Amino acid sequence: MENQMVHTLINPQNGNLAFKIFSFEDGCYFDHIQRNNYYSLIWFHQGNGIVRADFSEHEFAAGSLFAFSPYQPFMISSGKQISGIALQFHPDFFCIHKHQTEVACNGILFNNIYNPPFVTIDEGTSLKLSMLLEQMKSEIQNPALAQYELLISYLKIFLIALCRLKTEQEPGAFRATADLKEPFILQSLKEAIERDFKTKHSASDYAESLNISVKALAKITKGYFNRTLTELISERIIIEAKRELYLSNKAVKEIAFELGYQDEYYFSRFFKANVSISPQMYRETVGFGRSMFN
Structure with missing residues (x-):
């Protein structure tokens, strides 16, 4: 993996990962069980395969974005070459519980035991998310006054966009049980x-x-x-x-x-x-x- 494809922010208090964005060109990074102590958002731009999470298996294709909570076990098996981007953040950097009134992603995007842990990204949302990712990468590379606060603001907008999209898509999933x-x-x-x-x-x-x-x-x-x-x-x-x-x-x-x-x-x-x-x-x-x- 090339260095310029990884953008990382370290917590100065303990030296641990705080915030990270990286691109991936194959599935080797996720081909074994992941149990991370941070949140992970994995957006597939190309390819298809199966994601095993908790007790379930989910098929994915280009445009799928999966959301995993700390220590939630998951693994990716890809049938063809996959590529995409991953965004990871520790609760010390941004806690979804503490910011529930602002972002409301707990129980929708994360910790939703009743619906699959992914959302299908449409074209409009894709453009918005891509722009936010570029802004976050730039902020990590060029630290300045209030860097963390600005990164969190971008992250909040990113999560809100995903939650809105998932909320729109979930009623359709439930209507599928009408039969x-x-x-x-x-x-x-x-x-x-x-x-x-x-x-x-x-x-x-x-x-x-x-x-x-x-x-x-x-x-x-x-x-x-x-x-x-x-x-x-x-x-x-x-x-x-x-x-x-x-x-x-x-x-x-x-x-x-x-x-x-x-x-x-x-x-x-x-x-x-x-x-x-x-x-x-x-x-x-x-x-x-x-x-x-x-």
Whole structure:
């Protein structure tokens, strides 16, 4: 990879990656499991293949842009030569939770367990995103007064454009289930998980509350979300655990209790089984509500 194709900003407080943009001409960079402690946006300009993320597989083509959260596992298998651009940023540089009221990308672009983690970039959005990327690259190469603030402003606009586009595209994805007999159940299930994930951890709990058999609900869930109900519930719990670990100074034991786990060690094993690191290690590597500007 040529040096001029990589634009990196390092956190001066700890020497770790803060913000990075780089081009790629093949899939070797992503051909093994990625578990990064920062957010990743990967935009494919050419080629096609399969992205494996969490428990699912997704086909991609030119124009697909994938969004991954810290420690979300993903890997890319490409059938033909691929090329594109990746943008990565650490929560210490820009925290989507803290800026939710401004950007509102949490639950849409990132941490959306109900929809595929990608958006298809149209021509108009492509021009806008390309221009923003060039502005960010220029700012990284030529640091000046308020460099970080200006980069964050560009990043916010970039994320807002993606969120708007994904929001426009998602209703169409849901309408595709109109030929099913259970769209109401799907919506009711999402509402139930969002309401009860801290207290109800088993598939049978949700089947009972929706007045449907476990087997029937499992079939519907797997058919639409391409994941088991247990996987959906686990993902939702992990997302909340990550948020608390980053934004609060609560002890792991307290977070576990609030998420319905009486045993801190059982919760820690559950977290590690899903994230591959312990809650404490997640807090230490992703951050603790820190900011590069403090």
